[in-house]
Amino acid sequence: MARYRSLALALAVFVTVAGDAAGDGGGAVAPGPPDVKAISCLTQSVCRSRDTVVRGEEMVVRGANLEAVERVVFTGARGNGDDATASVSATTERSVVAVVPAEAQTGAVVLQGSSSSTLARIDRVRVRRALKVAPLDISPGSSFYFGGRRKATFEFTVDQAADVRVELVDGESQAIIATWDVAAEPGVEQHVRWNGKVRGAAAGTGRYSFRLAAPVSASAKAVPEATDAFFFADHLFPIRGRHDLGQTPTNGFGGGGTRAHYGQDMFANCGTKLAAARGGKVQFAGYHSAAGNYLVIDGAGTGRDYVYMHMLEPALVKTGDRVFTGQKVGEVGETGRATGCHLHFELWSAPGWYEGGTAVDPLPALRVWDRNS
Template sequence: MTLLSATAAPRKTFYYGFRYPSLQFAIGSTQPANDLRIDVVDSAGAVVKSFFRNDVAPDATRTIRWDGSATDGRPARNGHYRFQIAPQSAEDTATAAGKPATRAIRRGSSSSQAVSLSFDFYAFAFPVLGPHDFGDSGAHFGAGRSGHTHQGQDVMADCGLPLVAARGGTVQYSGYHSAAGNYLVIDGRGTGLDFLYAHLAEPPALKAGERVRTGQPLGLVGETGNASACHLHFEMWTAPGWYQGGSPIDPYPFLARWDRYS
């Protein structure tokens, strides 16, 4: 058995994102039906998820889509991953689980098509697409305000830059407030956290109850409400959530980490 073609796309993927990591492949084989195992393998070589496909015909393109969940159902860790395609071992056939297959199928020598199996996977996206900074001390969580403290982190960026969902989920609130301006609260899928985005240039197109994917556009950086400059005011709230009994936490360490890769 040989691998005629295999392409993983897109190159950068997010948990609960717009596009799941997917693999398109075709095998060459003298047998009309082939039982295959496709593993998602992390950079340390560990199998995080396995797919079993039986009776795969040669020269037929098949597609595998991975939702970013590990075998235990939890989101996989950030990192570099690859798909690995192999014949199912007798052991796999019996148990449909277990150890990774040892003999990955290699690219066919007669093929000129590309074999690219790797991609990057991240749990969160940085919410501002474009140049930005984290402002002075007044932009940070806990900074003094008249009568209260700053409950989020400001991300200074030009008005009009796209904002995207750091983590997808369900829109909990979408509206306008005299201080927050146009703003949006998203119940982040699988996190227990709520994410708030404020001062959007326009009223959010997404309405309460709508689903949103990680990395999905939310609107544009603005300065609506009580803002003295164009920026995103970003909050993170612990479970059970924003104005549901949760508390705001300092989002800066999270933002700084996401900023390093997205």
């Protein structure tokens, strides 16, 4: 045994002398031994602390004289049985990047060069498992309306503390239109709620999805991901039952004659539920000899007004009330100057009904809302 030890010592001395000789010769200066200063996740938010790495995530070793490093060995417990080796993906003089193996265990980490020579050893590196994220109530297939009582909500839990980013993605363009950064605690239900706005205005009608990017800014392929898609519309069609949109020109905007007809007459049985096409504030609810029981709602997030006439009974909401999109406001009737049960519906441009706005033909919008709801 003593003989082997002295042989190894002799070799080490020889190597050192050779290195010095090269330096004296004026050629390339041989690098000193690797000097490790720090080991961590490549993305700091993934680890949260130094000397900690996460299985499946990229790690970085920083220091000096690291260019010869080819492998990172997680030695784990005593003995070789649980060793796990990672090949480095990028090396510079000052840093080494590798993906932490799935079997890596907490313990000493050894940096190896070619021929498995040990270049450096870090006594203790904590290895954590990757964050697990469980989406909870993701209500697939649900529909949400701008200004509605129910907001599109995404719920999830994590199995360890983490900074998690939730993204809202436009289903058509795939653009990320909103993000939430959540400092999630393990086992606690996290909620992200979208109010239907993009840059302060109602988002367009279509499909959207929540996407979980956790942890924040980790490389995309290493990110556990969950999505949930839902339908969102900026309006709801106001007649909540069988109906037709009007059959004759006199049912339409302008009325097809000399009379002023500022809206669209849409037919349905008397008693059919009417809901607010767009929530907002009730500007007026009352009775008029021509309009019958009628209602004007100042639409949320828009200067436009939405007018409902000939309702069976007085509106279910009062002037000044706040109304949600989809909230029942009354029923189809034929009060006032009306022939047959129908909803006379008007749409007024900002700033609204008899406030300086003008009535616009609502039929194109009604057709879209009717298709979507």
